[in-house]
Amino acid sequence: MRFGLCNAFSTLQRFIDEITSDLPSVYVFVDELLVVSKNETTPFVSKLSEYGLCINVEKCQFGKPITEFLGIKLSAQGIEPLPNRVKYILEFPRPTTLTQLRCYLGLFNFYRRYIPKCADILEPLVKFWEGHKNKKKLPRSNARDSTEQLEWNDDANISFKTSKDALANAILLRHPLPDAE
Numbered sequence: 001m002r003f004g005l006c007n008a009f010s011t012l013q014r015f016i017d018e019i020t021s022d023l024p025s026v027y028v029f030v031d032e033l034l035v036v037s038k039n040e041t042t043p044f045v046s047k048l049s050e051y052g053l054c055i056n057v058e059k060c061q062f063g064k065p066i067t068e069f070l071g072i073k074l075s076a077q078g079i080e081p082l083p084n085r086v087k088y089i090l091e092f093p094r095p096t097t098l099t100q101l102r103c104y105l106g107l108f109n110f111y112r113r114y115i116p117k118c119a120d121i122l123e124p125l126v127k128f129w130e131g132h133k134n135k136k137k138l139p140r141s142n143a144r145d146s147t148e149q150l151e152w153n154d155d156a157n158i159s160f161k162t163s164k165d166a167l168a169n170a171i172l173l174r175h176p177l178p179d180a181e
Contacts, residue, residue, distance in 0.1 A: 009030055012030060013028070013029075019047055019048070020033075020044070020047065023035075026044055027069070029070055032070060034074075068082060071110060076175075078173050079173050080114065081111045081114055081167070085110075086111070086170065089108060089111075089167055090164050090167065092104055092164075095150060097150060098129065101128075101129050101132075102129065105122070105129065109122075111167060113173065114170035115167060115171075116166075118166070121159065121163050122163060123159070124155035124156055124159035125156055128152075128153065132148070
């Protein structure tokens with residue numbers, strides 16, 4: 001399939017989803033595949049072979065108790081943010097422009113599910129961003145390119161610091177227990 005086509009990724013995703021739909025332990029995102037199994041991966045490999053697909057064994061990892069997949073760390077205990085990405089966000093300097101603030105909020109929001117009451121923590125920062133964006137009266141697409149220096153207030157400063165502290169203490173999300181009541 002030619003990847004210059006506008007629907008190439010969605011077509012590939014739909015195709016791989018169809019192939020793996022009867023394999024409950026296979027998780028797919030475009031060309032990233034995760035097979036979770038206590039047994040060998042024979043059904044998965046057989047299914048790929050049936051459709052004429054092959055995998056690059058050099059890019060595969062087998063029998064790993066801990067792995068990284070789509071920006072998260074997976075283990076038998078549960079899922080959590082990747083330490084190197086958390087470190088990057090913790091070292092992110094206080095934004096000075098709307099673009100930088102929007103970038104920070106986007107990075108942070110990727111890990112929001114690991115932070116209890118995340119919306120409450122970020123609310124002052126989001127309101128701060130919205131206030132500056134609305135003050136400029138720019139369409140959303142132009143707000144991205146803004147280089148106007150931000151005038152930080154106390155609430156925004158506290159929210160920025162609190163968000164980093166919360167991410168530094170992000171919780172591990174445990175896997176569901178199928179037999180739990």
